Each structure stands twice: as C-alpha cells, then as structure tokens.
Amino acid sequence: MIISTSWLNEYVHPGVPMEEVVLRLVMAGLNHESTHSVGLDTAVELEVTSNRPDCLGHIGVAREVSVLFSTPFYIPQLHLTESNEPAVDSISIAIQSPEQCSFYSARVIRGVRVGTSPQWLLDRLATVGIASVNNIVDITNFVMLECGQPLHAFDLAKIDGGIFIRHAFPGEVFEAINHKSYLLENSMCVIADNSGPVALAGVMGGARTEIGSGTTDILLESARFDPLAVRTAARGLALSSPSSHRFERGPDPQSIDWASRRAASLILELAGGVLFRGAVTAGNLPADLPPVTFRPERILQVLGIEVPIERQTAILTSLGLVREFYAVDGGVDGAMRWRIPSWRRDLSREIDLIEEVGRIVGYDTIDENTSIPSKPVERSRRDTLIRRVDGVLVSAGFLEAMTTSVVSESLSRLESPWTDTESLRIAPALLRGADRLRRSLLPSLLVARATNEAAGQTHAELFEVARCFMSSPEPLPVEPLLVSMVCSGTFLRAKGILEAVLSHLGVLTKIVWRPFSSKLFIPGTAAELLIEGERVGVIGSIAKGVLTTCGLTEPTLGFELRLDLLEKPMDIDCPITRPSDFPSVQRDINLVVDERLAWSEIETVIRCEAGPHFESLCVRQVWRDAQRLGEGKKSILVGLVMRSRTGTLSSDEVRETIDRIVSCCVTRCGASLRA
Amino acid sequence: MSLERFVAELDSFYLDAGTSLASAGDAAAVEVARVEFLGARSGRLKGIQKTLGALGASDKPAAGKRFNEVKEAIAALLSNAQARLIADPSDPATDAIDISLPGIPLRIGRLHPITQTIRRVEEIMGRLGFESVDGPEVEDERHNFEALNIPPEHPARDPLDNFYVATASRGGPLLLRSQTSTVQIRVMECRKPPLRIVSIGRVYRPDTADATHYPMFHQVEGLMIEPGTTMAHLKSVLRYFASSFLGGDVRVRFRPSFFPFTEPSVEVDMEWGGRWIEMGGAGMVDPAVLTAVGYDPNEVSGFAFGLGVERIAARRWGVADIRDFYRNDIRFLEQF
Known part of the structure; x- marks a missing residue:
C-alpha cells in the first residue's frame, strides 16, 4: 500500500515529521518498504499484513496514526443530491x-x-x-x-x-x-x-x-x-x-x-x-460481529506488561471499539464486553483485543530479562546416532554435502536399495525438472561429485545425512533416515570407513556382510549389510551406467546406511575392557586356501578355536601364484597377536596357541601352512 | 636535514646491512654485523635515529614510519641469519631438513555450514531447556495447515504455493511441509505441557531460486508451553539466544505482524553490526492451536518462534548467495 503524505494529511495531523509517523506505524505493525518523492508529495510504501484490509486505504492508515498520536482524524462528510x-x-x-x-x-x-x-x-x-x-x-x-x-x-x-x-x-x-x-x-x-x-x-x-x-x-x-x-x-x-x-x-x-x-x-x-x-x-451484508468479552488482567498474563485499565479502555475506544455496558458492568470477574467496528473483522476473540492493546502500547515495553526455570534436556537417541556417524566421517576427512530432497526423473529411476515402488511425484517441480522425491541419497551425492569434477576438483569425498521417501500404504510415506558417502580408492578403503562408522555405533559385530547384486554397483564388487536378516546398508563400486547418468567419469565407491534401522541396535553404553598389563606376542602364519573360501570363514574359525591367549588378528597380505601355490589357490598372510591377562606368555603357551590355530584352519578350512 | 636525505641514508643502511648479514658465514661474522649495524651504543642505525630529531615536524611521521620499517626488516634478517647458522651445523652426517618445505597435507573433514549453524542453535536452546524434536517432511493438511489455524481459504494453502504430492494417498492430500511448526503439532498431540521443544529441519516453498531464496531451506521452530508463559519470556529467550549466538549484549526488537498460528504475532529483529536485522517471526501460541491439540487455553499458554537457518548462516559467514549452500562445491565447503 503506497501512502501519499499530503493525501494522508487531509484526514489526520499528527504534528510530527513523516519519518516519525512511519517509525511509529512500523512499530505498530505496518512495515516500511520505501519512501520517495513524487513532485511535491512524498510516497511511503507500507507493507500491510493480510489481516488488516482496513489499512489498504488512506483513511485506515489515518485512523492508525490518530490512535498512535492521540490526535483526531476526519472522514469526509457526504452530501448527495x-x-x-x-x-x-x-x-x-x-x-x-x-x-x-x-x-x-x-x-x-x-x-x-x-x-x-x-x-x-x-x-x-x-x-x-x-x-x-x-x-x-x-x-x-x-x-x-x-x-x-x-x-x-x-x-x-x-x-x-x-x-x-x-x-x-x-x-x-x-x-x-x-x-x-x-x-x-x-x-x-x-x-x-x-x-x-x-x-x-x-x-x-x-x-x-x-x-x-x-x-x-x-x-x-x-x-x-x-x-x-x-x-x-x-x-x-x-x-x-x-x-x-x-x-x-x-x-x-x-x-x-x-x-x-x-x-x-x-x-x-x-x-x-x-x-x-x-x-x-x-x-445481504454480513451480520455485525458479536461483542468480545475481554478480561483486563489478561494483558499482564499474556503480554507480561502492566497496562492500567483506563489506558486499555482508551486504546480500544480509539481503535473504534465500543464498550457495551450491560446490567452489572464489570461483573464479578471484571470482564468487559466490546463491540467490534465493521472495518476490523480480524478482531473476534479476546486474544485479538490483547494484541491490539499490546501493539499500541508498544512491544518495546516488554521486559527482556525475565528468566525461565532451568530444565534438563536429554539428547535423543537419533541425535546421538547422527553425531557419532558424522563424527567418524568428518574425522576421516569427508565434507558434509547438502543436496535437495527432490530429484529429476532420470535420477529417481536409478535403483534404490530400499524400495522397488515408484518415487513420489510433486507439483510444481522444486527446481527445473526436479519433481521426484528421492528414494536414495547416492545419486544426489554422485551428481555433487560430478559438479566438482566438472569444476576441476576430482576426488570430492562427500557424505550426507538426510531422509529419503518411500510410498507406503500408511497415510504418510515412510521417510528412512540415511547416511550416504562417495569416495575414491578401493573397495577396502570404503569398507574401512564404513566399518569405523559401524564400530563407533557399536553395531559392527552384529552385521552380516553378503555379496550384493544391484544395477547401482559393478557386478561382484558390492556388499549388503544385514542385521537379523534385514538390509541396513549397501556398499560397492558404482556402476559405469550410473556414473554416466550422474555425469561423473571418475571411478567412485559409495555406501548408504539406514540410520533409522540402526537406532535400536546402536550399543554405545557397553562397559570398557581394561587393557592387560602384560606384553603381547606377535606371530604371522601363511595359509594357502581354496580361492573360493572367504576370509570371514577363516576368521570365524580362528576366533572360535584360538583359545584363551589369542587377542586379535589381521590380514597382512593376500596373493595368488598358480605356479607356486597351484591353480585355484590363494595365500593369506595372517598376523596374530597373543596376550594373557594374568602374566607374560611362555614360549610353550605361544606355540600351543599357534598350533591350535593352524590345526583348526587345516581341518576346518582345508588350509595348508606355507613356511 | 631533509626528508630525502634521511630516507636515502636509511636505504643505504638497509642495503649494507642486508648484504653483510647474508654473506656472514659463521656466528662470529653475524655478531660483527649485528654490532656494526644494530649495536645499541654505536651501531649505524643508532646514528640514523639521532638525525631523526633534526627533521622538520611535518616530515617526522613519514620518517619515523620508514625508520621503523627498516629496523624491523633488518631485525628479521638478523634472526634468519642466526637460525641459518644453527640449522647448518658443521657435522655433515646429520640429515638436514629444509624445514621451510610444506608438511604433508592433512585432509580435514567438515560439517556443512547449515549443520554447524543448526548444532549451534540446538546447543544454545538446549541450555535453556529446549529439547530437539524431529518429524516427517511429507505432511498431511491437518498438521501443515488446519491445526495451525490456517483455514482452507487462506492464501498459504494455494496449491501453487506448496509442493503437493501428485501421487494419490489414502489419507488425503499430502505435501512437503512448508514450516517445521508441523512437528510442534505432532509433539503437542502426544505430550502434555510443560513443553519446551525446538524443531529444526528442511522445509519447502515454491520460490524461484535466487541469491536470497531457495525452494528448500531450513527452519528453526521453538515452542514453549507452560502455565504462566508471557511475551516477556519470549523476548527474554530470544534475547538470550541472540546474545549467545552473536556474542555480546544483543538487543531484540518486536514489530507487530500476523501469522495464523500465533496471536499476538511479531517480527523479531536483532541488532547486528549496528543495524536491526530481521531474524524471523514469533508470537504467543494462538488459542485455536492449543485447542486443536487438546490443550485448554485458559490453563496453559506458550510462545513459538521461527528463524531461517540459511539467513543466519549467510550472515554469519558473509555468504552472498544462499544457493552456494546447495552447490556442494568442495572449495566452498572446505572453508567452514
């Protein structure tokens, strides 16, 4: 609403410069947009909220000015012939x-x-x-x-x-x-x-x-x-x-x-x-609004400011409200009844009148040093989980990305590890061509990586924590919370990062890893992660076709985890183990096994059978040589750490442990020992 | 003495001292050079300093400035020469390291600036007893509009102003939430007062993307429902928040406004860098909202406020174009 200053002056004369009038109007709810001269006049643009149609005319604004400056205003008298x-x-x-x-x-x-x-x-x-x-x-x-x-x-x-x-x-x-x-x-x-x-x-x-x-x-x-x-x-x-x-x-x-x-x-x-x-x-014209009951003490209870009843009454009267006196005015509870003027149909409840008194008195009178009693706050399990996840990824050097929840149809068509149902469509599109609620974060992260690649920054290593959306028979779609990551390097590098995340959540030992085949990943290079038979994550080398769809050329690894499904199994309050005071003994053994035998099987056997002095193991090297090892065989160099909690291990105890490990690998895994 | 002559003398001193220090082959030579040029009693610099007094008053500031520059430069050259002699011991068997070579870069990950801002807000509000809560991003009309006192004819419900889900749903029309107040409704529906919560998350409104708008952004919504809560509590909480977030004693200003879910409603300004900056909207929770979730407006009252996260983050770091937050350029993300 643009106000002409000289036009306004036909109805009201506040007796102060227009800047002061504007400032008071702003503090009473009419936002100031701009002021500029037009000829000898000054145009003032005010923003009028949708509840105040009365201020979409000069008379309405003049009435506000008259209330704020306690000065009369005039409405033209009409004489029609x-x-x-x-x-x-x-x-x-x-x-x-x-x-x-x-x-x-x-x-x-x-x-x-x-x-x-x-x-x-x-x-x-x-x-x-x-x-x-x-x-x-x-x-x-x-x-x-x-x-x-x-x-x-x-x-x-x-x-x-x-x-x-x-x-x-x-x-x-x-x-x-x-x-x-x-x-x-x-x-x-x-x-x-x-x-x-x-x-x-x-x-x-x-x-x-x-x-x-x-x-x-x-x-x-x-x-x-x-x-x-x-x-x-x-x-x-x-x-x-x-x-x-x-x-x-x-x-x-x-x-x-x-x-x-x-x-x-x-x-x-x-x-x-x-x-x-x-x-x-x-x-017919609409009926008059019913009178509003108003309890003066509510001013203090809602606004937190003391306004004398006389002042409250004066403000409401100046705004055009009319106090209705009935039999026992004020009654026992001191409530008043006010008739509402036709131009203020936004005033229909007591709270509306409280606001009127407040904005005319001025909100600058409200105290800003009122304390509230303290209250303990617990961090939710979900927030704890998210902080643990991003903590690991940030420590690993990853940058957190933020991509939009709505993607193009071509991105939405890429396979989701979480649902086969169609993506939900929205209207209008969020951004040009983006009108599908995403079912996975990986495509968006791949696009973010591609954007960086196009700008000359290869190897952008990014992660994101956000929801995806799956249509559901329930009234609302399902919104699983995911963490997704993209990086360069080898599968084992990506897996190491993923294991660190899972370990920090205390769920690593609950995970079953299984080969995973999906159009998202290059065949034979992907795994799915299960907890009690339910898929909670996938990891692998992104398939060429997917990279192309996302505009990326650099080979990329990625994983995505269902944080919503990890919230329950997350186990971070387990007691710690006191480290042993005694020295460790380290030995390597070189096992030759069948090519098809997975490391996890060997590891399981060793962990089960190794006895009380075994502490930990690692894979130092895997290599293949048909001439020296035979066709279909591989050699695994396993590092073993042994230690006792009660004393220094004797060489007999060490030998006994190693013998036991070797023997179970031979009998249970068909391994042979290579010197 | 003229300024030109004084400066010429300084320059010649600088040249001589630099040459001597650079060619000094051992500690003794460095010490000789030090005494000659910087000696406290009869060093050449001392001599030049004495002539400073003979300059005209108008030349003194410029001359003094130049004198100090030369003095500092020669002091730096001296300490370099001394360091060179320590790092260059006579024992040739030691592997010498050029300590001026850069270290192997350590790649440091970072949280997104929006996440950092959200965490900071959560931390401050947590100190005031506000608990972070979470809710769905796809909402029904009850939670996004009706319970928030936004009737069907309200302009905010225009299909062109919202992202409605085009796929049919059993439970009526669905849309991407346009405000995080939806979460407040969900919390109030299943919990009783007293309540202090803050809901932060993505919201969606069809705005053309430009430097100050993006159709997806983040909103912080705070809600406190306790008997006896007044606007003074609201103002004080926001002032505490502003002072903690911006540092110093920040003032807060309320301007009357209009939102369907609060009454009275205000725009909140905070004083930032000597100017009033619009930070968001706030107000006392409208009795209709309290009734919609089964509370009695005569027994409890409360306040709510909403702030735009992108706006705060953009101000905090001087980000001129909020689209940068979503471009995910690592050169941008690495700076936070």
Missing part, C-alpha cells in the same frame, strides 16, 4: 451465485462528461503510482485508495439487459479492459449481462462496457465478493489487480455504501450528470 427518478428502473441485478457474491449494489448516474481529471486528482494518483485513465475511472480508483473498497464503473448504455452475478461458464471467453482475452473456468465469478461477462468479479472490468470518451451513462458497482473466488480467478489467470488484492482480504462491509456515495458525489462534482435515486442492491 439525487434525482427523483429511481435507479432501480434503469437496471436489474440478480445474484445467481451467492457463495461468490453476498452483496451487490449499483448506482446510476446519467449525463456525465468523460474527460481528464483535475490536477489535484492526477497528483494524488501519480503519487501512489496509479495511471490516470479518465475522470470516472480515476474517481473509482481514488475512492478505493481512500477507503479500501474497490469500485467499478460500467458504461450503462453498453450493458445488454440486466446484471447477473454468476459462475463463469467453462470455456467462456472474457476480454478485460487490458484488451487481453481470458478463458474462464467454472470456479470463477463474473458480472454478466445477456451477452456474456462484463467483468471478472473483483478482479477486472471488461472491454465491452468500459468507460470511454463517448460514455454518458454510468453504472457504479460497489459489492462484496468472496475472497477465495477472487483469488482463484486472479491467480488462475495471473491477473492480480489492486481490486483483487483488497477483495482477497475482505474490505469493510460498511464501506460498500460509503464508497459508492463518495464516488457518486465526486462524479457529480467533476463530471456532472444526474444521480438517480437510491442504490439497486441484491444480497
């Missing part, structure tokens, strides 16, 4: 869609001279940035900007028969005064005559009945349209106007008649003509 001829003989009005238009009124003025507006009117409109059209149209705009009620003037001679307010017919075409044609939908409301629409209700008038230089007779519309109907039409046709902006917020119903009479009197004054008697109306 009407002819004896009743307007109702000139036009008939029928509301056929009362849900879209609850009240419609029209005045008839005949014999006007359409022409240029006087300078004062041109100046007013210039300041607020409204282009002048002719005196009649300028007056309707002026009155709208004065009181917030939009008006429309039709060329009465061009109206074919009576006026109907109805739903648009599907496919009906309407040519607006901007001389563009619009295809209407049934949900929109039109003002029509026998030949079709003459206005899109509350949005814009039509070209067929617009006021032109040849116009002599005028039908002046002032009505109340349903906010939703107006918004649907304005948004659906991308045709927002100052009028639709106001109707969407609901102007003061009492201003419908005032605006009509105000415009009529200005037309008679500036364009001549004869005003026919009365207004032709259809429908």
Whole structure:
C-alpha cells in the first residue's frame, strides 16, 4: 500500500515529521518498504499484513496514526443530491451465485462528461503510482485508495439487459479492459449481462462496457465478493489487480455504501450528470460481529506488561471499539464486553483485543530479562546416532554435502536399495525438472561429485545425512533416515570407513556382510549389510551406467546406511575392557586356501578355536601364484597377536596357541601352512 | 636535514646491512654485523635515529614510519641469519631438513555450514531447556495447515504455493511441509505441557531460486508451553539466544505482524553490526492451536518462534548467495 503524505494529511495531523509517523506505524505493525518523492508529495510504501484490509486505504492508515498520536482524524462528510427518478428502473441485478457474491449494489448516474481529471486528482494518483485513465475511472480508483473498497464503473448504455452475478461458464471467453482475452473456468465469478461477462468479479472490468470518451451513462458497482473466488480467478489467470488484492482480504462491509456515495458525489462534482435515486442492491451484508468479552488482567498474563485499565479502555475506544455496558458492568470477574467496528473483522476473540492493546502500547515495553526455570534436556537417541556417524566421517576427512530432497526423473529411476515402488511425484517441480522425491541419497551425492569434477576438483569425498521417501500404504510415506558417502580408492578403503562408522555405533559385530547384486554397483564388487536378516546398508563400486547418468567419469565407491534401522541396535553404553598389563606376542602364519573360501570363514574359525591367549588378528597380505601355490589357490598372510591377562606368555603357551590355530584352519578350512 | 636525505641514508643502511648479514658465514661474522649495524651504543642505525630529531615536524611521521620499517626488516634478517647458522651445523652426517618445505597435507573433514549453524542453535536452546524434536517432511493438511489455524481459504494453502504430492494417498492430500511448526503439532498431540521443544529441519516453498531464496531451506521452530508463559519470556529467550549466538549484549526488537498460528504475532529483529536485522517471526501460541491439540487455553499458554537457518548462516559467514549452500562445491565447503 503506497501512502501519499499530503493525501494522508487531509484526514489526520499528527504534528510530527513523516519519518516519525512511519517509525511509529512500523512499530505498530505496518512495515516500511520505501519512501520517495513524487513532485511535491512524498510516497511511503507500507507493507500491510493480510489481516488488516482496513489499512489498504488512506483513511485506515489515518485512523492508525490518530490512535498512535492521540490526535483526531476526519472522514469526509457526504452530501448527495439525487434525482427523483429511481435507479432501480434503469437496471436489474440478480445474484445467481451467492457463495461468490453476498452483496451487490449499483448506482446510476446519467449525463456525465468523460474527460481528464483535475490536477489535484492526477497528483494524488501519480503519487501512489496509479495511471490516470479518465475522470470516472480515476474517481473509482481514488475512492478505493481512500477507503479500501474497490469500485467499478460500467458504461450503462453498453450493458445488454440486466446484471447477473454468476459462475463463469467453462470455456467462456472474457476480454478485460487490458484488451487481453481470458478463458474462464467454472470456479470463477463474473458480472454478466445477456451477452456474456462484463467483468471478472473483483478482479477486472471488461472491454465491452468500459468507460470511454463517448460514455454518458454510468453504472457504479460497489459489492462484496468472496475472497477465495477472487483469488482463484486472479491467480488462475495471473491477473492480480489492486481490486483483487483488497477483495482477497475482505474490505469493510460498511464501506460498500460509503464508497459508492463518495464516488457518486465526486462524479457529480467533476463530471456532472444526474444521480438517480437510491442504490439497486441484491444480497445481504454480513451480520455485525458479536461483542468480545475481554478480561483486563489478561494483558499482564499474556503480554507480561502492566497496562492500567483506563489506558486499555482508551486504546480500544480509539481503535473504534465500543464498550457495551450491560446490567452489572464489570461483573464479578471484571470482564468487559466490546463491540467490534465493521472495518476490523480480524478482531473476534479476546486474544485479538490483547494484541491490539499490546501493539499500541508498544512491544518495546516488554521486559527482556525475565528468566525461565532451568530444565534438563536429554539428547535423543537419533541425535546421538547422527553425531557419532558424522563424527567418524568428518574425522576421516569427508565434507558434509547438502543436496535437495527432490530429484529429476532420470535420477529417481536409478535403483534404490530400499524400495522397488515408484518415487513420489510433486507439483510444481522444486527446481527445473526436479519433481521426484528421492528414494536414495547416492545419486544426489554422485551428481555433487560430478559438479566438482566438472569444476576441476576430482576426488570430492562427500557424505550426507538426510531422509529419503518411500510410498507406503500408511497415510504418510515412510521417510528412512540415511547416511550416504562417495569416495575414491578401493573397495577396502570404503569398507574401512564404513566399518569405523559401524564400530563407533557399536553395531559392527552384529552385521552380516553378503555379496550384493544391484544395477547401482559393478557386478561382484558390492556388499549388503544385514542385521537379523534385514538390509541396513549397501556398499560397492558404482556402476559405469550410473556414473554416466550422474555425469561423473571418475571411478567412485559409495555406501548408504539406514540410520533409522540402526537406532535400536546402536550399543554405545557397553562397559570398557581394561587393557592387560602384560606384553603381547606377535606371530604371522601363511595359509594357502581354496580361492573360493572367504576370509570371514577363516576368521570365524580362528576366533572360535584360538583359545584363551589369542587377542586379535589381521590380514597382512593376500596373493595368488598358480605356479607356486597351484591353480585355484590363494595365500593369506595372517598376523596374530597373543596376550594373557594374568602374566607374560611362555614360549610353550605361544606355540600351543599357534598350533591350535593352524590345526583348526587345516581341518576346518582345508588350509595348508606355507613356511 | 631533509626528508630525502634521511630516507636515502636509511636505504643505504638497509642495503649494507642486508648484504653483510647474508654473506656472514659463521656466528662470529653475524655478531660483527649485528654490532656494526644494530649495536645499541654505536651501531649505524643508532646514528640514523639521532638525525631523526633534526627533521622538520611535518616530515617526522613519514620518517619515523620508514625508520621503523627498516629496523624491523633488518631485525628479521638478523634472526634468519642466526637460525641459518644453527640449522647448518658443521657435522655433515646429520640429515638436514629444509624445514621451510610444506608438511604433508592433512585432509580435514567438515560439517556443512547449515549443520554447524543448526548444532549451534540446538546447543544454545538446549541450555535453556529446549529439547530437539524431529518429524516427517511429507505432511498431511491437518498438521501443515488446519491445526495451525490456517483455514482452507487462506492464501498459504494455494496449491501453487506448496509442493503437493501428485501421487494419490489414502489419507488425503499430502505435501512437503512448508514450516517445521508441523512437528510442534505432532509433539503437542502426544505430550502434555510443560513443553519446551525446538524443531529444526528442511522445509519447502515454491520460490524461484535466487541469491536470497531457495525452494528448500531450513527452519528453526521453538515452542514453549507452560502455565504462566508471557511475551516477556519470549523476548527474554530470544534475547538470550541472540546474545549467545552473536556474542555480546544483543538487543531484540518486536514489530507487530500476523501469522495464523500465533496471536499476538511479531517480527523479531536483532541488532547486528549496528543495524536491526530481521531474524524471523514469533508470537504467543494462538488459542485455536492449543485447542486443536487438546490443550485448554485458559490453563496453559506458550510462545513459538521461527528463524531461517540459511539467513543466519549467510550472515554469519558473509555468504552472498544462499544457493552456494546447495552447490556442494568442495572449495566452498572446505572453508567452514
């Protein structure tokens, strides 16, 4: 809402510079957007929240100024001269869609001279940035900007028969005064005559009945349209106007008649003509709002500030509320009843009145050093889990990425380790071409890696913690929390990082690793991770085709873990083991085994059979040599650490442990020992 | 004495001293050079310093500045020469290391700036007894609108202003949440007051991506519901938050505003670098919201506030384009 300073001064004189007025308005809820000079006048743009349609006119803003500066304000008095001829003989009005238009009124003025507006009117409109059209149209705009009620003037001679307010017919075409044609939908409301629409209700008038230089007779519309109907039409046709902006917020119903009479009197004054008697109306104005019960002590209880009752009463009165005195005013509980003015339909409850008192007194009076009692806060299991996961990955040198939850269709089609169901589609698209809720984070991370590669930074090592989305028979989709990672190097490097994560969550020993085949990964280079038979993670070398889809050339490894499924098994509060005080003994053994035998089988056997002095083991080297080892064989160099908790191991105890390990590897794994 | 002559003398001193120190082959030679040039009693620099007094008053500042520059430069050259002699012992068997070579780079991982900001917010709010809570990103209309006192005809519910799920669902229309207040509703539905929670997460609104907008962003929503809670508690909590987050004694300002789920509603400004910066919205929880989740507005009251994480993070680090947060360029991410 752009305010003209000199226009505002017609209604109120706060006696301070405009900057001070603006500052007070800002602190009372009208945000200041800009101030600039237009000729001798100053235009001040204020942001009006959607609950305050009363401030979409100069009078409403003047009322706020008058309240804030405790100074009177003036509303123009109207003196209309009407002819004896009743307007109702000139036009008939029928509301056929009362849900879209609850009240419609029209005045008839005949014999006007359409022409240029006087300078004062041109100046007013210039300041607020409204282009002048002719005196009649300028007056309707002026009155709208004065009181917030939009008006429309039709060329009465061009109206074919009576006026109907109805739903648009599907496919009906309407040519607006901007001389563009619009295809209407049934949900929109039109003002029509026998030949079709003459206005899109509350949005814009039509070209067929617009006021032109040849116009002599005028039908002046002032009505109340349903906010939703107006918004649907304005948004659906991308045709927002100052009028639709106001109707969407609901102007003061009492201003419908005032605006009509105000415009009529200005037309008679500036364009001549004869005003026919009365207004032709259809429908009903909304009932007055019921009075609101207000307990003065609630001010302190809600706002935390003391405001004397006299001041509360003075503020509400100055805002136009009227205190209702009934039998035992004040009653036992001291409550008051206040009647609400028609222009403040946003005030329907006690809390609304409390806010009014608060914003006029000023929120700067609220104390900012009130303490609240302390309260212990526990970190959720999920937050603990996430912090442990990202802690490991950050320690390993990874950068956390943040990618959007919505991806393109081609990315969404890449296989998800978590679901076979289609990805959910959203409308509109989040970003160009991105309208699918992702089912995995890996594709997004691969794209992020590709973006870096394209900028010359190969080897971007990234991770992300976020949700994916899976359609579900439940009312809401399932949103598993995932961590995903992409890196360079070998499978075992990626696995080492993954193991560190799992170990830090205390779940490593609960995991079963199984070869995994998926279009995501190069065949034979991927694993899935299971806990009690349920897949909780996948890891592998990303398949060529997937890299190509993501625009990446560099070989990449990746893993993805279901953090939601790890929340329960996470075991981080287990007691620690005191390290032994005695020295360790380290020995390597070189086992030759069948190529197909997995290391995990050897490890399991050793762990089970090694006896009390075994402490840990590792793989030092795996190698193959058909000539020296034989076809289909591999050699594994295993490092063993032995230690006792009760004393230094003797060489006999060491030998006994090694013998036992070798022997079980030979008998249980078909291994042979290589010297 | 003229300024030109003084400067010329300084320059010639600088040249001589530099040459002597660079060519000094042993500790004795360095010491001789030190005494000659920087000696406290009769070093050449001392001599030049004495002529400083003979300069005109207007030349003194420039001359003094130049004098100090030369003095510091020669002192640095002296300590370099001394270090060179220590690192270059006569025993040729020792493996000499060029300690000026760079170390092997250690790659340090980092949390995303948005995560860092969220953690900081959680930490501060945690000290005030606010517990972090979490909820779904795809929501139904009850939690995203109705329970938040946003009726069907409200402009915020326009399909063009939300990301609705196009795939049909059994439980009615679904959409990507447009605010994290949804989580507050979910928590209030299953817990009773007193309640102090903060919900932080991704929210989605159809904005064209530009330097200050992105259709996905993060929001912090705080909620406190306890008997006797007033706007003074709200203002004090936000002031505590602002002071902890920004450092120093930060003031908070409320401007009246309008949100469906709070009444009274305010815009919150914080004073940052001598200016009032808009930080977010806040207010007392609307009685209709309390009723919607089965609380009695006559028994409990509370406040809620919402802050944009990207906005805070962008200000904190001087990020001019918030799209950078989502480009995931490692040259950007490595700086946090």
